[in-house]
Every structure is written in C-alpha cells, then in structure tokens.
Amino acid sequence: MDTTRLIIVAVGGQGNLLASRVLGEAALLAGVPVRMSEIHGMAQRGGVVESAIVFGDAESTIISDGEADVLVGFEPSETLRAVNKCNSGTVAITNLSPVPPFTVAIGKGVYPELDKLRELIRAKTSKLIAFDAVELAKEAGNVLAVNMVLVGALIQTGILPLSAENVKETIRTKTKKAFTDVNLKAFDLGFSAAEKA
Amino acid sequence: MHKLLTEDPGQKMLLLGNEAIARGAIEAGVAFATTYPGTPSSEISLNLFQMSQESDLYFEYSTNEKVSLEVAAAAANSGVRTMCMMKHVGLNVAADPLMTLAYVGVTGGMVILTADDPFMFSSQNEQDNRYYGKLSGLPILEPSSVEEAKNMIPYAFDLSEKLKEPVLFRTTTRINHSTGIVTLGEMKPRVTKGDFVKNPMNYVTVPAVSRNLHVKLLENIEKALEIADKSEYNFTKGTGKLGIICNGVSYSYAVDGVKDLGIEDKVSILRIGFSHPMPENLIVNFLKGCEKVLIMEEGEPYMEEAVKAFAQEAGLTLPIKGKSEELFSRLYEFDPAMVRERIAKYFDVPCKPTVAADTSDVPEIPQRPPNLCAGCSHRATYYAVKKAAEGMETIYPTDIGCYTLGFLPPLGMGDFLVCMGSSVSTSCGFSKATDKKVISFIGDSTFFHSGITGLINAVYNNHNFTLVILDNGTTAMTGHQPNPGVDMSNFNLSGYGRVSIEEVVKGIGVEHLTIIKPYKLRKSIEAIKEALNYKGVSVIISQEMCTLYARSLKQLKDRSYYVSDKCKNHRDCINEIACPAFNLEGEKVTIDPVACVGCMVCAQICPENAILPIKKKTG
Numbered sequence: 001m002d003t004t005r006l007i008i009v010a011v012g013g014q015g016n017l018l019a020s021r022v023l024g025e026a027a028l029l030a031g032v033p034v035r036m037s038e039i040h041g042m043a044q045r046g047g048v049v050e051s052a053i054v055f056g057d058a059e060s061t062i063i064s065d066g067e068a069d070v071l072v073g074f075e076p077s078e079t080l081r082a083v084n085k086c087n088s089g090t091v092a093i094t095n096l097s098p099v100p101p102f103t104v105a106i107g108k109g110v111y112p113e114l115d116k117l118r119e120l121i122r123a124k125t126s127k128l129i130a131f132d133a134v135e136l137a138k139e140a141g142n143v144l145a146v147n148m149v150l151v152g153a154l155i156q157t158g159i160l161p162l163s164a165e166n167v168k169e170t171i172r173t174k175t176k177k178a179f180t181d182v183n184l185k186a187f188d189l190g191f192s193a194a195e196k197a
Numbered sequence: 198m199h200k201l202l203t204e205d206p207g208q209k210m211l212l213l214g215n216e217a218i219a220r221g222a223i224e225a226g227v228a229f230a231t232t233y234p235g236t237p238s239s240e241i242s243l244n245l246f247q248m249s250q251e252s253d254l255y256f257e258y259s260t261n262e263k264v265s266l267e268v269a270a271a272a273a274n275s276g277v278r279t280m281c282m283m284k285h286v287g288l289n290v291a292a293d294p295l296m297t298l299a300y301v302g303v304t305g306g307m308v309i310l311t312a313d314d315p316f317m318f319s320s321q322n323e324q325d326n327r328y329y330g331k332l333s334g335l336p337i338l339e340p341s342s343v344e345e346a347k348n349m350i351p352y353a354f355d356l357s358e359k360l361k362e363p364v365l366f367r368t369t370t371r372i373n374h375s376t377g378i379v380t381l382g383e384m385k386p387r388v389t390k391g392d393f394v395k396n397p398m399n400y401v402t403v404p405a406v407s408r409n410l411h412v413k414l415l416e417n418i419e420k421a422l423e424i425a426d427k428s429e430y431n432f433t434k435g436t437g438k439l440g441i442i443c444n445g446v447s448y449s450y451a452v453d454g455v456k457d458l459g460i461e462d463k464v465s466i467l468r469i470g471f472s473h474p475m476p477e478n479l480i481v482n483f484l485k486g487c488e489k490v491l492i493m494e495e496g497e498p499y500m501e502e503a504v505k506a507f508a509q510e511a512g513l514t515l516p517i518k519g520k521s522e523e524l525f526s527r528l529y530e531f532d533p534a535m536v537r538e539r540i541a542k543y544f545d546v547p548c549k550p551t552v553a554a555d556t557s558d559v560p561e562i563p564q565r566p567p568n569l570c571a572g573c574s575h576r577a578t579y580y581a582v583k584k585a586a587e588g589m590e591t592i593y594p595t596d597i598g599c600y601t602l603g604f605l606p607p608l609g610m611g612d613f614l615v616c617m618g619s620s621v622s623t624s625c626g627f628s629k630a631t632d633k634k635v636i637s638f639i640g641d642s643t644f645f646h647s648g649i650t651g652l653i654n655a656v657y658n659n660h661n662f663t664l665v666i667l668d669n670g671t672t673a674m675t676g677h678q679p680n681p682g683v684d685m686s687n688f689n690l691s692g693y694g695r696v697s698i699e700e701v702v703k704g705i706g707v708e709h710l711t712i713i714k715p716y717k718l719r720k721s722i723e724a725i726k727e728a729l730n731y732k733g734v735s736v737i738i739s740q741e742m743c744t745l746y747a748r749s750l751k752q753l754k755d756r757s758y759y760v761s762d763k764c765k766n767h768r769d770c771i772n773e774i775a776c777p778a779f780n781l782e783g784e785k786v787t788i789d790p791v792a793c794v795g796c797m798v799c800a801q802i803c804p805e806n807a808i809l810p811i812k813k814k815t816g
Contacts (some may be wrong), residue, residue, distance in 0.1 A: 011565065020376075024211045028378055034211075037375040039318055047567040059342070059449035061375040064534030065555025080563045086554045089236075101565040102777040106607065106787075109563025116560075124554035 001033065003056040004160055005063045009082045010049050011076035011099050015147035018175065019072075020051040022151060026162050026170040027055055037061040048078055055161055070159050071125070072150050074133070075099050080117050083124055092125045093153050093194070094118075095146060097134035129153055129197040136189040142179065145186035152190025153197075164191065199248045200336045205381055212379045214343045214372045215240035218310065221350025222701050223248065225306070226385030227280045229272040232263040233646065234675040235284030236319040237373035238312035242282055243676065250690070258678055261617070261646040262287035266294045266309065273307035273363065273440040274400070276391030277677075278354055282310035285326045286616065290647070292329070297381055297402055298363060299333040300410035302417070305391060306354035307363040309335075314370050315495045315530040321597070321616065323529070325496035330473030331364055334414045336421045337365045337473035338430065343377035349430065349470065351385070356424065360417050365473070369495065371446045371530065413565055430470030431479055439544045440487030442480070442500060444469045447493040447531055454537035460546055475503040482513045491543045492519030495531055518543065525630045565699040567602060570780035572794030574741030575600040577715035579610040580774050580798065582636060582665060585725035589634045592627045596620035596648070598640035599743075600667050607775050610638065618647025624662040625655050634729060635662035638739040641698060642672035642680035649701060655734045656706045663728050663735045669743040677746050687750055702736050709735035716741060718801045744794050754796035756810055760786050763807035770799040770808065 005042025006023070010016035020036055027034035035058070038051045052063040065084050071092045079094035086092060096114060103109045122128040131153075137145040155164050164187075171183045172179065200210070201220045204550035212220065218241050222230070230249070232242035242258070249256035255272075259265035260724045262283045266361025269281035284292065288311045295309070304602060311329070314320040330337035338353050340346035346368065357364040398406055434452070434454045438707040443451045455464045467483045469475070484490060484507070492501045508517060520527055524539050534551050541548030568578045579600075580711060594610035595601055596619065613623055618636040644666050652664065672678040679685060685693035702710055709731040713721040722741075728735040729811040760770075764786060771779050771786060776793035776799060788799075790811060800808040 013206075021211075024376055028209060033378070035375065035377050037371055039370075039374065048565050058653050059452045060533040061343075061371060061377070061446075061449065064532040066551040067534060069516065077562050078565070080559060083554050083559065084556050087552055088554070100780065101563045101781070102568060102775065103563045103565070105777075105779050105781045106771050109561065111563060112560055119638050120559055124556075172424055 001161070002057040002130045003054060003058045004069050005067055006053045006055070006070045006072065006160065007063055007068040007082060007085045008051045008053070008072045008074070009078045011078060012049055012075040015144060016049045016051055016074060019147040019151050020053055022167065022170050022174060023053055023160070025160065025174045026167045029170055030162055031167050032058060032161050033079070035061040035065045044046070050082070068191055070154065070157065072154055074146060074150060076114060077112055080112060080121060081122055086125050088124070088126060091102035091127045091129070091157055091159060092121050093150060094121065095150060096130050097132050106140055129157070129194050131193045131197060133190065136193060137186055140186035140189055141182040145179070145182050148183040148186035149193070150189035152187035153194035154193035157190045199244070199251060200249055200251065201244055203381060204384060206383050208381045209378050210381060211376060211530050212238060212343060212367070214346055214375050216244055216354035217343045217347035217377070217379045218368070219244035219248070220379065220381070221347040222280050222308070223276060224384050225351035225354040226387050227278050227279045227354070228254060228387040228389040229269065229279040230254065230258050230281070231269045232282045233262045233265050233287055233481045234672055234678045235261055235287050235312070236499040236675055237314055237370040238282050238284050238310060238673045239678070240373070241310065243678070253387060255389065258680070259682060261475065262291040263294060266291040266298070270294060270298050270303070273305045274301070275393045276305040277388065278306045280308045283312070284320065284699065285311050285313040285324055286320060286322065287311070287331055289325055290617065295329065297334050299335050300402060300407055300414050301400060302361045302413070303357060303363055304361065307762070308353045308357060308358040308366050309351065310365050310366045310368065312368050312370070312373050313496070316368055316370070321495065321614070322630070324620065325499060326367055327472055327499045328497070334418050334699045335363055335365050335473070336425070336471065337367055338358065339367045339445050339470055339472050340372055341445055341468065341470065343372065343375050345470070346372055348377050348382070354431070359424070360421055362417050369445055384631060413532055418474055422477065422543045425471040425474055425476040426478045428471040428476070431468070431476045432785050433465055433467050435461060435465040437465050438486070438488040439464045440483060440490035441466045441493060442469065442483070442490060442504060443493040444472055444500060445495065447495060447536065447717060448530055450533045450536035451493055451540070453533050454540045457537055458541055458546055458548060460544065463544070469500060472500065472607070475500065477507050479620070480504055480507050481513070484508055484511070484515060489516040489544070491524070491540065492517065493536065494519065497527055502700070560663050566605065568605070569602050570744055570775050571597065571776050571792040572744045572796040573599070574669055574715050574739065574744070574796070575603055575775055576608065576776060577718065577741070577796060577798045578665065578667055578739040579603045579608045580802070581674060581713070581715055581718055581721040582725055583608065584634060585722045585729060586634065589729070591634045591636055592631065594623045594627065594635065594637040596639040600638055600640055600642055604637070607772055617643055618651055621648045621651030622654060624664065625651065625658065625660040628660050628662045636665065636729065637662060638665050638667060641668040641670065641682050643668065644698060645681045645696070649705070652702070652707070652734070659733065659773060661733055663737065665737045666698055668738055668740045669746070671743050671746045673743045673746065677743070677749065698738055702738070707734050707736045709733065711735070711737045713737060713739050714741060715739045716796050716798060718798060744796070746780060748794070752795055757790040757793040758786070758797070758800055758808050759788055759790065759811050761807050762811050763771060763805045767804050769802050769804060773802060774798060
C-alpha cells in the first residue's frame with residue numbers, strides 16, 4: 001500500500017491530539033496500517049503541538065522536512081512555521097483564525113499578515129485550502145470543534161486512504177457522546193468548505 | 198473498565214507506546230509497580246495507577262527513583278513480578294541501588310524501564326542509558342516499535358526470571374510517544390503475594406558476601422550473552438552484502454530507507470533488540486557475510502564500540518562506520534530522510550534528495566515558547582520575590598518543574614540548574630563562595646524528591662540563603678501526579694498518609710519559616726523581605742494550588758478581569774508579569790476572559806487600578 005504522510009500542527013488546547021486519534025482509529029477501522037507520533041509534553045503550557053501520522057506501508061512514525069503529503073494547521077502562523085515539512089506537491093489546509101503567541105503581546109515579534117501568509121504557503125505547495133474554521137465550529141455549536149472542521153476539510157481532499165463515512169463512524173463511536181452531533185456537523189461544514197475552496 | 202484490562206486476545210487496539218508498555222506489563226502478570234513520574238515515561242505509570250484502582254495490582258508513586266527502585270527490589274525479592282519505571286535521568290538517582298541489586302539479583306521477574314529522551318524534548322540532558330547495562334552488568338532490551346514494545350515486556354519478565362536478575366528496558370521518546378496498532382495477547386494471572394526467604398550470605402552485601410556475588414553476576418552475564426546470541430529480538434532481515442546494524446527507532450528508518458532506495462536485494466539489516474550483553478557470535482557471523490557495515494544508533498556509539506571490538510578479535514578488516522562527521526551524529530535524534538541519505542552515501546547508491554519548501558522568504562514568525570499558565574501562582578511568587586529583593590545582588594538557583602519556566606523574561610528568575618533537588622544544595626555552595634544574596638526555588642514534589650537532604654545540610658552547616666518552596670499541591674509538569682504532600686481525597690482515594698512540608702521544615706530545624714499566599718502581593722512582599730534579611734537558612738512556603746489542577750478539580754472560582762478605560766498604557770501588566778491572558782489589540786491592552794482565572798495579580802500592580810472584575814450577568 002502506498003504511504004501517505006500527514007502533519008498536523010496546532011497550539012496546545014486546540015484539540016489536535018483528538019483529531020489525530022480519530023484519524024488513527026478510522027484507519028484501524030478501515031484496515032489501513034497507521035503509525036503516529038506526537039510531542040505533547042508542554043501542550044498545556046501554551047506551546048506548539050505537532051502530530052505526524054503515516055498511513056500505509058512504512059515503519060517510521062515521524063516525517064522529515066519536505067516529506068508531508070498533507071499539512072493541516074489549526075493556527076495560521078503555525079501552518080506557516082511548519083511549511084518546511086512541505087514540498088511542491090503538498091496540499092496545505094489552514095484555519096485562518098489566529099491565536100497570537102504571547103510573545104507578540106510583549107513586543108517580541110510581529111504576527112504575519114494573513115494575506116501574505118496565504119500567498120507564501122500557496123507559492124510553496126500544490127494547493128492551499130484556507131478558511132475560518134473557528135467560525136464554522138461556532139456554527140456547528142461549539143468553538144472547540146475546530147479540530148473536527150479541519151478533519152472534515154482534510155477528508156474532502158481525498159488524499160488520505162479514508163472515506164468520509166469511515167471517519168464519521170469513528171467520530172460517532174470514539175468521541176464523547178455529548179459532543180457527537182456537534183462534531184459531525186463540524187465535520188460536514190469543514191468538508192463543504194474544502195469543496196468550495 | 199480500563200481499556201488496557203480488556204480480556205480479548207487478538208483484538209486490535211490503537212495504543213500510545215506508553216499504553217502498549219503498560220498493557221505488556223499486565224499481560225506479563227505484573228503485580229507490583231513503582232515510579233517517580235518523568236516525561237517521556239509518565240503515561241506508563243498513569244495507566245498502571247488507574248488500573249490499580251480497579252484490580253489487585255499494587256502501584257505506588259514513590260518519593261524519588263531511588264526509593265522507587267528499592268521498594269520494587271524488595272517486592273521482586275519476595276518473588277512478585279515487579280516493574281519500576283522512570284525517565285533516563287531518574288536512573289541516575291536510582292543508580293546506587295541498581296548497581297548492587299545487580300549483584301543480589303531477584304527471585305520474581307523485575308523490569309526496570311528507563312525512558313531516554315534524544316533531542317531533549319523535555320529533559321536536561323540526552324544521556325544514553327544503554328551504558329547502565331554495561332556499568333551494572335544487567336541485560337538490556339530495546340524495542341523498535343509500539344507493538345514490539347508491548348510484546349517485549351513479557352519476554353523481559355521471563356528473561357529476568359531465567360537469569361534471576363532485573364532487566365533494563367530502554368525506550369526513547371519516539372517509542373513512548375508514538376502510537377500504533379497493537380494486537381492484545383493473553384493476560385497472565387497476577388500473583389500479588391510472595392515470600393522473602395532469608396539468606397544473608399546472598400542478601401546482606403558486606404564485602405565478604407559481595408565478593409561472591411560479583412562472581413555470580415559475571416556468570417549471569419555469560420548466560421545472558423548465550424541468550425542474546427539466540428534471542429528472537431536480535432534478528433537479520435535481507436541477505437545482501439551491504440550490512441546495517443541498528444537498534445530502536447533507527448531500525449524503522451533503516452527499513453524505510455532501504456525500501457525507498459530500492460536496494461533491498463543488496464542490503465542485510467541486523468536489528469539489535471537485546472543489546473546488553475551485545476550478541477557477539479551473531480554479530481561476528483553477520484560481519485563475515487558483509488563487505489561493509491553501517492552502524493545506525495541514536496546517541497552514543499554504544500553498539501559501534503562493541504562491533505568494532507568483535508571484528509578486531511575475529512580478525513575481520515571490513516569497513517565499519519557509524520558516528521562520524523559525514524554519517525551519524527551523537528547529537529539529537531534521527532529522521533527517515535536523513536537516514537536514507539546517509540545509507541545512500543555510505544553504500545554509494547543514488548538517492549533522489551527530498552526538496553523541502555524553501556523558507557528563505559518567510560518572514561520571522563513570532564516564537565511560541567511554553568510559558569507559565571495564565572494565573573499560575575508561580576508567576577505571582579516570582580514577582581513578589583523579585584520586588585522584595587530589589588536593590589540586592591542576587592543569585593537564583595532553581596529546580597525542575599513547571600516553575601523552571603520562570604527563568605524566561607520578563608521574570609528572569611532562575612540562574613542555575615543541574616538536576617532534581619540541586620536548587621537547595623547549590624545554594625549552600627553559592628552562599629559560601631560568593632557574597633551575593635542567594636534565593637532558591639523548588640516545587641513541592643521536587644522538595645520531597647531530593648530537596649530535604651540539601652536543607653538538612655544547610656541547617657547543619659549553617660549556610661545563609663532563602664529557600665522558596667513553591668507548593669502548588671501537585672506534580673504539575675508531568676501531568677498532576679500526587680506527591681507526599683497532596684491530599685489524596687482529591688483523587689477520591691483513601692488510606693494514604695499526608696506529609697506537611699511545614700512540619701518537615703520545622704523538624705529539620707529551620708528557624709525562620711514564613712508561609713505566604715502569593716496572590717496577596719503586598720503582604721507576600723513584606724513577608725519575603727523579612728525572610729531575606731534573616732541571617733542563616735530561611736524558608737518561605739508559597740501555597741497556592743496549580744490553576745490547571747484546580748480547574749480539573751472544579752475548585753477554581755473563575756472570575757475574569759478586564760482592562761477598563763482607566764488604562765493609561767503603562768503596560769506594567771505585560772512588561773513585568775507577562776501573563777499569557779494578555780493580548781495587544783492594536784495599541785490597547787486586553788485580557789482574554791477565557792484564559793483569565795482571576796488571580797488578581799495584574800490588578801494589584803496596575804498603577805491606575807484599571808484592571809477590574811467582569812461583573813457577572815444577573816438573571
């Protein structure tokens with residue numbers, strides 16, 4: 001089976017690890033070999049959380065620079081920071097709602113302009129899907145569903161060897177019951193946002 | 198029921214490496230487990246802690262790794278299957294019992310897990326603990342994947358019982374924190390009680406006894422060598438003349454690299470999973486079938502040294518390379534593309550390089566370093582100490598925990614740190630060797646771990662410094678594990694004792710002890726000033742629960758604050774305490790009401806009293 005490599009970057013608290021978990025469980029359900037790795041020691045202290053997920057026949061659990069087939073960023077400046085994981089064939093998906101690092105508040109850095117940011121990512125990849133996932137999460141009923149909005153957009157691209165039904169079944173069985181409906185709606189909203197992009 | 202207690206052999210489960218290891222221990226019938234938490238090992242013990250609450254497994258968080266290993270050693274010498282886990286530097290703390298436990302041995306299976314951290318994702322060094330195998334004489338097992346980690350644990354217990362020695366199980370972060378599909382196996386029943394059979398000529402390590410025990414240890418190493426030579430965990434893949442010897446995660450990168458380069462028919466890979474003692478016969482036979490060999494291991498040239506020595510002894514002169522400037526570094530961790538490229542270079546085969554996106558035109562993106570949380574009580578304490586010490590020439594030894602982050606600007610509180618507990622003992626040295634005012638910081642869990650002995654030393658030798666104990670009621674950094682000072686009813690657990698830091702400090706004989714509530718800034722600053730002026734050892738205990746922990750216990754009275762129109766943009770709030778709840782919207786300072794926990798520290802330092810509570814909507 002061909003190998004597909006996915007990088008997800010987010011800020012601690014954005015639900016990146018749950019998103020990875022859902023994709024991993026969906027792969028298990030579909031009989032797709034999957035391996036993942038994550039660095040999450042400082043996740044609750046406001047740092048960056050990065051997950052690497054490798055689908056298909058490969059032994060490695062991490063992804064080298066330039067070797068991601070898809071990059072999903074939950075926060076625009078983090079998507080840009082992770083662009084070194086991409087090559088000219090990579091598809092990038094990003095939320096456009098910023099969570100400025102606190103270094104910006106204390107004057108140690110300037111948050112990149114969103115238009116410029118999009119232009120940069122677009123120029124370095126084969127395709128960029130960019131939209132405000134926070135808006136769609138709110139529309140789905142909970143701002144915390146940003147992760148499922150982006151999972152929806154990711155599945156729409158068809159790059160991963162996972163079907164929408166498969167992932168939705170995993171959301172139904174593996175995420176908290178109280179959030180299932182919101183999560184599914186968030187998934188659908190993300191899916192259609194990517195269709196329009 | 199805890200998912201890792203599922204009785205369904207053959208079921209496939211998606212597990213984190215640390216969950217897989219915990220499951221492996223359960224399948225092996227582990228009955229007794231001890232730890233001191235440390236990343237990247239922490240989720241192993243967390244899962245065992247949870248499972249102990251719904252089974253007859255005994256689990257304890259011990260005060261430190263040395264204690265943990267000694268508790269476990271007694272259980273293992275009572276015939277009970279025992280596991281003791283820690284991060285790599287934890288084994289330094291436990292090295293004293295480790296070295297002589299190797300002489301004494303065990304009667305029940307014992308696995309000592311050390312989680313190494315190449316690249317230092319969350320550690321103070323990246324030492325390679327395979328050398329502890331060489332140093333102690335104990336066998337070492339190293340898995341290459343999550344699934345293998347699960348399967349290797351029962352093997353480790355069997356090996357331990359066969360040799361009557363503890364077995365070191367060495368992982369790296371990329372095993373602990375990777376996730377993979379694991380097939381559940383049968384669970385061996387737990388035997389929770391054993392017996393200790395007296396035999397002082399084996400167990401009481403006076404010189405006359407130890408001289409015999411060392412002989413026994415060397416014999417055991419010979420036995421282990423025979424097993425290693427035939428172990429299923431030391432295996433060869435492929436039959437080519439180009440040899441690769443690798444271990445741990447580098448095996449995955451080697452397999453992928455060889456496949457990507459399309460040279461599977463030219464290469465043979467020897468994977469070493471049983472790495473102490475190194476399987477000499479197996480390696481010599483492998484070398485004999487190769488034209489040249491590449492040794493691939495993160496960290497130190499542990500295998501390389503052994504392999505080269507074996508080759509010399511066998512009179513083999515083929516090229517063998519590993520660590521060198523153009524091949525592999527002793528620094529940090531490997532990655533698949535780097536390994537692929539080095540294989541191609543060494544074996545002189547074509548490799549299409551990966552072209553990563555050119556980032557030279559990307560403007561500098563503001564950094565997102567980890568930071569003390571919004572409302573963290575450590576921030577309040579640091580600010581208060583800084584104010585109280587204004588005008589003094591100070592040295593701030595610090596220690597290991599979330600509060601280490603206080604060394605970052607703008608707080609800048611933290612000048613020296615080497616290991617757990619070092620804040621207290623290095624204060625003794627700094628206060629004697631310099632004329633500066635020494636003020637050190639240690640957390641509650643770290644104080645119990647290894648701060649107490651340093652404080653006894655300070656009182657006994659009459660040193661002159663102020664120790665601030667940051668008591669946030671939990672072991673926060675590693676995920677809110679309990680410690681001896683914690684109220685265990687927070688975990689809905691009974692039957693535990695509780696040790697008061699205050700009573701310990703008094704009992705040691707510290708004559709100047711102050712307790713502060715750090716959110717009350719003015720009072721705290723006054724009290725700290727007094728402690729700083731005391732000549733001798735003064736201790737300040739700063740008590741305030743970790744905000745993340747309080748929130749998880751639903752004990753946080755969330756009352757958010759906002760910046761009112763009275764703000765004249767002095768920005769003391771941002772410039773002096775830099776709480777991450779603050780944002781700049783254009784030129785205006787704002788507070789994120791979701792992040793703000795209402796600690797009121799910023800409200801107390803605002804020169805205009807412009808920071809006010811958000812009035813709760815009524816009705």
